[in-house]
Amino acid sequence: MTDELAGALPRPVLRKQRSNSWLIWLVPMLAAIVGLSLVVNAWLQAGPEITIMFQTAQGLAEGKTPVKYKDVVIGKVEKIRLSADRNHVLVKVALDKSAKSFATAGTRYWVVRPRIGLGGVSGVDTLFSGAYIGADTGDSSKPQEEFKGLENPPAVTHGEPGKSFVLHADDLGSLDIGSPVYFRRIQVGRVVSYKLDNDGKGVTFAVFIDSPNDRYVDGSTRFWNASGVDVSLGADGLKLNTQSIAAVLAGGVAFQDPGGPHDSTPAADGTNFRLFADQSSAMAPPDGPPSYIRMRFDQSLRGLAVGAPVEFLGMNFGKVVSVRMDYDAKTQRFPIVVGALVYPERLGQAHEKLVALAKRRGDNADLSHMIGTLVEHGLRAQARTGNLLTGQLYIALDFLPHAVKADYNPDARPLEIPTAPGSFDKLQEQMADIVAKLDKVPFDQIGNHLNDSLASLDATLKQVNGQTLPALNDTLHDARKTLGTASDTLSADSPLQRNLGQSMQELQRTMRSLRVLTDYLGVHPEALLRGRRADPAEAAPKAPPAAQPNRSQP
């Protein structure tokens, strides 16, 4: 059967043999080359591996979280594990080849998470993209593999032009990392870090002032905490002084040079400064070392608070640091002991001169001895009212002209300054005196007497009204009648008037006849004896009618 078929079947066409079956091996070779190139590439791209220690791995993810410098990805988190003591998180980071310089000492790493503070919002992008690790280069080129991550982003990136300065303050206030630093109310820098002093007695800040404004910081520059609102009620009205609202809320530092001539060469990087509580204390003359003084008051010190000023002739000289009560068994009284820190150098030239004087005299230039001399001249501490509205007291060191002699021990420690009752207390005493005297006045009795007197006056008046006045009225009535009669009598046509005229005429006639008589007698004195002689007729008829009415009239 096969043979039959074999003859009928066609023969296949013969072609030239191609022996290129080995070509197929190019395919795996190619694949191997590609794979190898990938491996080589990965090996070439692989940068250094570093380990960063963080407090927490919050927001970090293995194989995902990038490491960025200036927003450029320079590496990736490979592995996150706990440290052996379980206190930290060790984050293994594979840096890119190009980021080799980030595996050197001085490089800083921190986790960028969204942070919302009063000073602003940062890292908003990480809200969506997740946290990433920020990096900042250092100076050193020494390789390092283990890093300690920062918990807060550094406020200053490496190589930023500017200078950093160190500030010392009593407390942190409302300052925080990133708080602004103002110069003439322009933000020129920020607070970079703060830490508690080793002795726990203060806080040390580092501030960074950007170039070129860092040149305004010189040796005599004063820094102060600009966080607060400075409200002052003075002779020129209400004054509100702040740097900015942001500074009020979030805190801030301001600096300025004091007025007057001073050294203005820019301060070196890292210079130490003191951070004052406010502008006025910053601008005050330098304090110098403080001295502790103590005062014993025998009166109530209501309104004297710790921190109240101590003034010497009106100059701010120090502040009260303690107000404590004591008990004196002898006098059964409760004196109040006030402790204060005073800064003699605040007195400026006065202090220098006093020191010079004390030295010249060969005396101890110590504050206690100097004060001893002053106490002899009447220096006393007084608690005075600083504000009548609030009753706040302050301590005034003043020379009292009539001060009672006080014993003063210059070697006593702490230094105790004799006190005198305050002027306000004197006033109070006088007021009390007056009040006591007024108290003694028998106002009650006076009142009673006055009351009685008034009652009798009332009765008298009633009597006057009821009896005297009507009688007086009648009297007046009668008087008017009398006067009317008098008036009638004296009128021109009254009979009295007429009679009077007639009487006067009669009197005239009488007088005339009397004259004739005297004349006759003068000439004829014998007539007295002989009688009248016969007369010419013209004179005789006149004389008798005049004499007769005259004699009959009176």
Place this chain on the structure above:
Amino acid sequence: MSALPRAGELGLIGCPVCGQVCDAAGADGGALACPRCGSTLHRRKPAVYARCWALLIAAFLMYIPANVLPIMRTASLGDIDDNTILSGVVELWVKGSPGLAVIVFCASIMVPMLKFLALGTLLITCRRGSRWARRQRAQLYRLVELIGYWSMLDVFVVALLTALVRFGLFSLVEPLPGVVFFGLTVVLTMFASMCFDPRLIWDGKEDSDD
């Protein structure tokens, strides 16, 4: 000689294109061509072992970067997430889609691995002329050929998502180099299975028991 003759024993070659049967007895010197349609004729596919092994090895080499490199980047609201095949499976499983995770695992990891194993087994056993489980091996080969193209599932998913999910900042899907290697793996394994000649399974001495 057994009861049933084989085409090779009779010196016959069938054309795989037009079905023409030729008498090729004694014509071993060069390449043969079909006298009717001109297609190349072989008794068995030429250089089966070399081609198959080469393609299989190449596919396996490609399979390594396909698994190591990320295949897809999903970015939503700035949260960039690069996924490899395995991490994608893990993520699906963790995020509560175990069904999908199983499907992706089967299509992307199990099937390619099974293909490597199956083809490797077939090549080794045929080379040795083993008569072990010939029928099952033939079925295995048919299975390998059948599921070959379904392994492109991952590539399809990435291609589809990349085209569909483009919402700028909010959501974005991008293909990453891993998917290219994965595609190459699938293609190379398909070539390898195409190169294999299942007739090799039946070559060699006929099993008397069979």
